[in-house]
Amino acid sequence: MSGSKQSLADWTTGAEAIVYQSCTACGARQYFRRSFCVICGAPDPVERRASGTGTIYATSLVCRAATPETRAHVPYNIVLVDTAEGFRMMAHGDNDLAIDDKVTARFARFAGRLVPYFARTKP
Amino acid sequence: MSFITGVGLTAYGRHEGSSSLDLMSKAAELAIADAGLRRNEIDGVLCGYSTVAPHIMLATVFAEHFGIRPAYAHAVQVGGATGLAMTMLAHHLAEAGVAKHVLVVSGENRLTGQSRDASILALAQVGHPEYEVPLGPTIPAYYGLVASRYMHEYGVTQEDLAEFAVLMRSHALTHPGAQFHDPITVADVMASKPVALPLKLLDCCPVSDGGAAFVVSRERTGEIGVRVLGCAQAHTHQHVTAAPALSELGAEIAIARAKAAAGVAISDIRYAAVYDSFTITLAMLLEDLGLAGRGEAAARVRSGHFSRDGEMPLNTHGGLLSYGHCGVGGAMAHLVETHLQMTGRAGNRQVRDASVALLHGDGGVLSSHVSMFLERVR
Numbered sequence: 001m002s003g004s005k006q007s008l009a010d011w012t013t014g015a016e017a018i019v020y021q022s023c024t025a026c027g028a029r030q031y032f033r034r035s036f037c038v039i040c041g042a043p044d045p046v047e048r049r050a051s052g053t054g055t056i057y058a059t060s061l062v063c064r065a066a067t068p069e070t071r072a073h074v075p076y077n078i079v080l081v082d083t084a085e086g087f088r089m090m091a092h093g094d095n096d097l098a099i100d101d102k103v104t105a106r107f108a109r110f111a112g113r114l115v116p117y118f119a120r121t122k123p
Numbered sequence: 124m125s126f127i128t129g130v131g132l133t134a135y136g137r138h139e140g141s142s143s144l145d146l147m148s149k150a151a152e153l154a155i156a157d158a159g160l161r162r163n164e165i166d167g168v169l170c171g172y173s174t175v176a177p178h179i180m181l182a183t184v185f186a187e188h189f190g191i192r193p194a195y196a197h198a199v200q201v202g203g204a205t206g207l208a209m210t211m212l213a214h215h216l217a218e219a220g221v222a223k224h225v226l227v228v229s230g231e232n233r234l235t236g237q238s239r240d241a242s243i244l245a246l247a248q249v250g251h252p253e254y255e256v257p258l259g260p261t262i263p264a265y266y267g268l269v270a271s272r273y274m275h276e277y278g279v280t281q282e283d284l285a286e287f288a289v290l291m292r293s294h295a296l297t298h299p300g301a302q303f304h305d306p307i308t309v310a311d312v313m314a315s316k317p318v319a320l321p322l323k324l325l326d327c328c329p330v331s332d333g334g335a336a337f338v339v340s341r342e343r344t345g346e347i348g349v350r351v352l353g354c355a356q357a358h359t360h361q362h363v364t365a366a367p368a369l370s371e372l373g374a375e376i377a378i379a380r381a382k383a384a385a386g387v388a389i390s391d392i393r394y395a396a397v398y399d400s401f402t403i404t405l406a407m408l409l410e411d412l413g414l415a416g417r418g419e420a421a422a423r424v425r426s427g428h429f430s431r432d433g434e435m436p437l438n439t440h441g442g443l444l445s446y447g448h449c450g451v452g453g454a455m456a457h458l459v460e461t462h463l464q465m466t467g468r469a470g471n472r473q474v475r476d477a478s479v480a481l482l483h484g485d486g487g488v489l490s491s492h493v494s495m496f497l498e499r500v501r
Contacts, residue, residue, distance in 0.1 A: 012253045032254055032365065058275075060267025062259065063317040066243035070259035075317075078264050080272075080364065090255050090364045099275045113257050 008047045011114050016107045018052055018116055020087050021045035031087040052105035053121060054083040056097050069111035076110070079103075081118055093118035125217035127210075127349040127497065128224070128340040129158025132459040134300035135333035135447025139235050143173035144188050146230030146334030150452070151189060154336035159344045160224060162189070167222030168196040169209040171229035171451025174245045175236035185228065195222050202249065202486025203398055205229070206335070206455035207354070207493035213339035214351040223341050229451035230334025242330045249487050251362045263327050263401065265363045265488040267319035270403035274321065276369060277410075281321050283421035284402040285312035288325045288444055290424050291399060294431065295441025297472050302331050302447035312402075326402040331447030335455035337462070347466045347501055352479075353385025354495035363488040373492035374411035374483065381494035387479065389413045392496075394464055394477035395435050396457035398485045399442040408483055409437075412494070436474040439464065454484045465499045 009015035021030050025042035032038075037045050057080040065071040079093040081103060092108060092115050101120050108117035131153025133146060141149075147170065155162050168191070170182045178184050182196040195216065201208045206229065213225035233242055243261055250256045250265065273279060289309055295301035307325060315324040339351070357373035357380065360366045382388065395414055399405035409420040414435060415428075423429060429437035440446045440460035443453045463469040464477035482495045 012257070032251065032362075058268040058272040060260075060264045060271060060322070061317070061320040062261060062264050062267075063320065064261070064263070065259060066240050066247060066261055067259075073259070076259065078258060078260050078268065078319075080268055088364055090251075090258055090260070092258060099271065111257075111259055115258055 008049060011107060011116050014114055016114065018050040018089065018105060019047050020050055020085055021047055029086050031089050050083055050085050054081040054103055056093070056099050056101045056103055056118070057082045057088060058099065059093070059097055061095060067111070073110060079118060089116070091116040091118055094120070124341070125214040125351045126340050126343040127337050127351070127458070127462055128344040129154045129156070129160065129338040130459040130462045131157060131336045132300065132456055133230070133334045135331040135449055135456065136302040137235055138232060138332035141232050141332060143176045143231045143236070144185060146232060146332065147185055147228050147336070148189055150230055150334035150336035151226055151228045154226065154228070154338050158224070158338040158340065160338065162191055165191050165224050165226045165338070166194045167213065167216055167225035168193045169213055169225060169227045170198050171205045171209065172198055172200050173231045174242065174450060175232055201491045203400055203454055204484040204486035204491045204493045205451040206458065207482055207484035207495055208356065210337070210339060210351070210458065210495065211354040211356065211493055214354060217339055217341045220341070225339045226336060227339060228336040229455055231450040231452060232332045233449050234330045234332045236332070239330055249361070251364060255362055255364060261319060263319035263322050266401045266403055267322045268363055269407070269489060270321050270401070273369060273403060273407055277418035279406060279418055279421065281313065282309055284321070284326055284406060285309040286421045286424040287399065287402040287405045288312045290429060291438060291442040291444035294439050295445035298440045298446060301441045301445055302329055303441070303445045322401055322403065328400050328443035328448040328453070331449040331453070333447055333449035333452050335452040335459055337455070337458060347499060349462055349465050350498050350500050352387060352496040352498045353381055354493065355380030355384050357492045358490065361487055361490050366488065372411060372489050374408050374485065374489070374494070377492035377494040378412050378483070381496060385496040387496050391479050392435070392481045394461060394474060394480040395429070395437045396461045396480060396482040397437060398454055398457070398483055399438060399444050400448065400485070402444070404485060405442070407489070408485065412481065412483055431472060431474055436477070439469065439472045439474065458482055461497060465497065
């Protein structure tokens with residue numbers, strides 16, 4: 001999984017940011033942190049902060065959770081977002097989000113952690 | 124060449140007081156007896172895993188417990204695809220002469236051995252530990268995401284998905300070993316409790332106790348042989364966030380490779396055994412495998428195409444959705460039922476012709492796929 005040094009803090013470490021990596025050799029972008037480019041294998045992709053905008057790819061409203069901490073939040077909407085930067089990520093979002101909605105991220109508390117939370121982009 | 128020479132299956136549901144090893148032993152004993160073998164003739168053991176009793180060397184734990192000393196033994200882990208992946212490996216081991224009789228076995232007291240929450244939590248860990256699991260997804264949520272997208276792209280409705288639950292339940296009604304014996308309707312599925320929308324309770328397979336086993340041998344041991352014609356795998360991703368587009372999922376890749384390996388076409392198939400962890404899984408896989416056109420699988424359920432007396436009988440024991448799902452053994456029940464159908468031993472569930480069968484398993488979130496063709500030889 002990880003193994004590369006992380007220069008930019010993001011939501012997975014408690015900071016209000018979404019971070020991705022960009023390959024300096026082939027230009028590919030990836031979300032899951034690695035010490036190499038998953039497309040071409042080149043080392044040391046650079047980390048960048050994402051804009052937090054994107055398009056809803058899929059949604060699932062969780063009504064049955066498995067822990068007391070997550071159960072306190074039901075129902076909560078798990079979404080896959082295709083970001084403006086070109087990578088796909090999992091996040092939370094408003095319960096009425098639909099596929100193809102344009103969305104913008106903020107951050108919310110969930111089960112004691114900070115998570116990315118998407119709502120429709122205001123026109 | 125290799126043959127499935129014997130099969131064993133327990134009832135699925137509650138086996139209060141039975142351990143995973145108990146359930147594995149029971150299924151193994153049935154399979155070995157069915158093959159007409161003695162347990163000391165088993166020289167290879169492949170087993171799955173137990174989430175209730177995890178162990179780094181389950182195959183030798185089992186072999187010691189069962190009282191055999193195989194020449195080849197280890198566990199295999201590919202989630203729901205494990206049963207068919209083990210069968211594929213056993214086939215190659217037998218063909219290569221590594222073992223003469225490979226016992227493929229799995230069993231788990233997943234229902235009574237731990238809480239349902241513990242099961243759901245353990246399974247949700249197939250998600251990415253940093254980028255997915257902190258968001259509180261469950262296995263139904265991973266498949267709920269896939270379902271929402273599939274429904275959006277191909278115009279499939281929740282009522283369409285419900286048809287698959289109703290079909291599997293109607294099949295389970297005729298099997299005494301199935302976990303569920305109450306008939307259900309599309310309206311029942313639609314009214315069942317929301318779990319991870321668009322999936323509701325009756326769109327989801329249950330958690331069960333149970334065990335399943337079979338023997339894969341170089342030579343047939345009975346009059347009717349069930350031969351492995353060919354098989355193949357495809358692994359495109361682990362996490363749903365990293366899954367390829369719906370049109371590039373692994374089932375289509377695996378089935379294309381298996382067709383080439385077996386030298387058969389979809390039109391040759393007479394019986395289908397397809398992984399059905401959720402209604403969406405079954406709908407998608409049927410269409411990916413070419414057993415129905417895109418968005419058309421539900422219409423084929425409604426027309427009786429996949430019923431016991433239809434053109435392509437499917438999971439006549441009731442599948443994971445209604446026979447039950449005890450982990451690795453879950454999808455192994457599909458192969459046991461296929462074997463019974465191919466050898467004319469399915470009793471009141473017997474189909475007219477099961478001479479060539481297609482089996483397909485999926486692990487993770489449509490991550491790992493195994494396709495396999497079996498042929499009856501006399």
